[in-house]
Amino acid sequence: MPRARGFRRALLYELAVLAMLIGIGAALVLASQWHPMPETPEVQTMEAPARDRDLLTPQEKEWARESGVGSYWYDGTHWVDEGLPSEYWR
Numbered sequence: 001m002p003r004a005r006g007f008r009r010a011l012l013y014e015l016a017v018l019a020m021l022i023g024i025g026a027a028l029v030l031a032s033q034w035h036p037m038p039e040t041p042e043v044q045t046m047e048a049p050a051r052d053r054d055l056l057t058p059q060e061k062e063w064a065r066e067s068g069v070g071s072y073w074y075d076g077t078h079w080v081d082e083g084l085p086s087e088y089w090r
Helices: 002-033 058-067
Strands: 070-074 077-081
Touching: 058 070
Parallel strands: none
Antiparallel strands: 070 077
């Protein structure tokens, strides 16, 4: 009988250690997931208002008709649009 009591006590200690390790692991996961909310970025304004139809020059419209890819410069940035709708090519 003393041997069974020792086995139960060892099992109880093992379960207590397991519960403690699970709690420590959960605390570590929660601590690693926490982060402060990022700051709200400032609003960027464009130098010139956007006009959809005047983005492509006549030469760029011809290239877009031939290749199906439109590329243009706007606000100091070069844009390439592979899915440019055909109304921009006319």
